[in-house]
Amino acid sequence: MQDQTLLPPDAGKEQNLLGALAKQLANDQQGGHALLLGPDGSELELPDPVFQALRDVVSAMSRGLAITVAPHNTMLTTQEAADLLGVSRPTLIKRLEAGEIPYALHGRHRKMRLKDIVAYQHRTWQEREEALDEMAAAGQEAGFHEDTLLPLPQE
Structure with a gap:
């Protein structure tokens, strides 16, 4: 396919x-x-x-x-992967070099499996969601939620 x-x-x-x-x-x-x-x-x-x-x-x-x-074993260029993730190519390369996403070298070019990019995307979404949940819980514990219920000051 x-x-x-x-x-x-x-x-x-x-x-x-x-x-x-x-x-x-x-x-x-x-x-x-x-x-x-x-x-x-x-x-x-x-x-x-x-x-x-x-x-x-x-x-x-x-x-x-x-x-x-596209079949899941499709290999992506760094630009294709960056476009899919909505990040710049240099940002993607930093993440590759940090070991966050597996890749293979084909000559001088890095190639990633679509499957690995999708897995990374899923992981980062989960991490963001967990961080937002933690921030919301901390805000409620600190009483920030009650502050948002107060009427806005009139000018």
């Missing part, structure tokens, strides 16, 4: 169908198994991760966003 970018349809019938499908998929809380109906009428059971991916793709495309589908 190669990387593939899917563009959302232009406004019109297909976009309306995507919007309706996105709403239906978002409201589907059955918990059962999803089925895919083939052009020949055959039914294929979809594993839950495939159904979740389909739901995410349809949701994004219904909002006019393009989607790139």
Whole structure:
């Protein structure tokens, strides 16, 4: 499988169908198994991760966003990884050299697995969330929450 970018349809019938499908998929809380109906009428059971991916793709495309589908073992350049993480290339290189993200050298060029970049992204989100929770708890203990309930001074 190669990387593939899917563009959302232009406004019109297909976009309306995507919007309706996105709403239906978002409201589907059955918990059962999803089925895919083939052009020949055959039914294929979809594993839950495939159904979740389909739901995410349809949701994004219904909002006019393009989607790139790539296998998880894809190797990224430092610029591609930096773009994915939303950081500068020099910042990414500092994190690579600090051992925060595994990489391999191909000649003089660093390459990272998409899987490792996604794992790093997930870790940093969790760390940020935990830090914010700790800050909120400390603020409540210090009584900062009560200060936010006071009316603002009139000028």
